[in-house]
Amino acid sequence: MRKVVKRTYKFRLFPSKRVAGRMERVLGACRFLYNVELEYEKQVYFSDRNFVDKNTLNNLIPGWKCVNPGLGRVHSQVLQNVSDRLDKSFKSFFRRVKNGKKAGFPRFKSKERYDSFTFPQSGFKLEKQKLKLSKVGMLNIKLHRKIRGEIKTLTVKKCPTGKWFACFSVVEEKLSKKSELGKGVGIDVGLNSFYADSEGNKIVNPRWLRKSEGRLKFLQRRLSRKVRANKNWEKSKLEIAYLHEKIVNQRNDFLHKQSRKLADNYSFIAVEKLFIKNMVKNRYLSKSISDAGWRRFLQFLSYKVEETGGQIVEVDAKGTSQYCICGNKVNKSLAVRIHKCNKCGLELDRDVMSAIIIKALALKKNTVGTAGINACGDVPLGTSMKQECTSKIRSPYTSIS
Template sequence: MIVYEFKLKGKEQQYQAVDDAIRTSQFIRNKCLRFWMDNKGINKYDLSAYTAVLAKEFPFANELNSTARQSSAERCWSGINRFFENCKKKIALKKGFPRFKKNQRSVEYKKSGWKLSEDRKRITFTDKKGIGSVKLVGTYDLHFYQVEQIQRVRLVKKADGYYCQFCIQVEVKQTLQPTGRAIGIDVGLNHFYTDSQGEKVDNPRFLRKSEKRLKKAQRQVSKKVKGSNNRKKAINRLGRTHLKVSRQRKDFAVKLARCVVMSNDIVAVEDLKVRNMVKNHHLAKSISDAAWSQFREWLEYFALKFGKIVVAVPTHFTSQNCSGCGEVVKKSLSIRTHVCKCGVVLDRDENAAINILIKALRLLGYVSNTVGHTEINACGETILYLNLAAAFKQDCSLKQESPSL
């Protein structure tokens, strides 16, 4: 499944119709949630059937395409199902009980309610909301795919305009020649990550670099009268600034993750609980700005696409253990150099990256638990390269996903 996004070009009345469709989708989603809360034992099929009842009861809901109403019910059930899954897993603290939406920004159609033009440059929405035909602006070419391959069409409202997303069912896997390389990655705040070969990638800090513009835009919002058009314009300028930061962060994560996966057959990362880490109010902004979770998601996506392996290992003692002898060398966060009595002197993050790689190789069965760190390092990078290359050539049964995922 791939997603192609185009910007919509239309008239002001069409944009207002899109807003109306989004509000209706939000209304149906909230109604389905209330129906589930008031009636025990409701399943997703009952919610889907309830959308037909809402269409008969509310004329504005009947104007929205039936598949779009069903998609709203599916969104509601997705939140409910996530809540049940968190309860089964016994996740600590809040379980994510579904809430009512207040500011939904998208509406989703399925197979009906829309039609592409012959040149694939325009899309027409055929329901009663009055969106009509709008122009698609983008660099993707939809001629490569059949209309039957398009599973979903989303209309998304962002700070800088309206967008149309096409969810296309297509095989995304590609075959690459094995590189025979394995790498461990330790993410951080000083550097975005340090790998097991000692290479470092600088932290771009997009949010920190844009703080001056964000603070200025926020001040302009606070100075305007609530409910005025000038305040709405100031909010839009603030939203566009935040949108630019998020796009910069995503672009960095995508390009870096693709490069890492294409250059290595095995990528080992830490299974970080970022949600818990941001509770530290001194580091929350820096951790959120680094976007470690987004980087890991793209690593896993490209691993599936190119047939590589991404392994998430536990974080315990990756920084404290010595990568040479395995002894515990306690050190505070202020100590950035790992010094062990066995003679190993490494950067703290590089030592952690090597430990992460060793843990991943153990999970995959390349290294037994009885083999010490000294023997692994004594083999050297060349022998490790040959062993990995031979394993891939023999088409050994490697796991495509981390055992911890």
């Protein structure tokens, strides 16, 4: 069976001063276009509660070129992509309105918030370590890895630290080799640990963000005392941007390594279906969750697993922490870190216990089909599951006292 895999490759760009200046101007022109199109949409919205689609916007571009000649110096498809972006944000705005959610109206973009432009089809060319952009010029690119598949779009992005990046979105057709159920593992997202797996391993939660937070707070306080837009203010701001960038890089590095490890070692990975939106609302939990970047982790994991031909099974694991693998209910508050079943006598770290149940649920889901399972709460797992799932656990966790 063939299937299509989408992926993004990101490479650092090294433009000369002149070329960088031109890219700045392209960004400026795109931002200008975005904001005038938004203004136009706004008028349409307030007069008849509707919006015009991207084709209508595209037809208006020549008129706006007369107002801002800078638009003429930008590749036409890059401009059309601006309409595309606005179109998307309006569509999702109307979707939110329809769903009765709190719908923020699309916003005008400041210089800081508009940081990229996109070539949706053509206008760029890769040659060895060079990238040619239409109406911009030739620039150096560091291709630190080979691109596999067909390049569809190119987005050029400027980071707050002033670094430029090229992001290629690529489509690759692959033979999917769905292997039979191989070695499996269950994963439970922890707050104390990044995750615990069903074999008794715990991966420690990286808390760089928190560590750096003190420093960040300090820098931000210092920034607030400075006069806006003066030289010292700019300097302070750049320092903050660098710190942010460092945190993001460290976090991604950690997530890549962890997901690689799982993908290489297991062909069947059971995870808890997370409702991150709800969880982030809870302000006590939210720090740790965004800290750990769980959603991003799943993204990384799923494409790596796709490559290795394994599979990820998501299960609704609501209430898993309140059950034992034998089916017995074991109530415990968040403070209780050790699972202790008074029916079968099992004693385990609570997160490891959850991971085991998640794996069991996923195995059951795979064999019974989805119909058999709802919330874990109604699914006593039984002793056979217990034997199968706890037999492989490393000893240190089997008897915590």
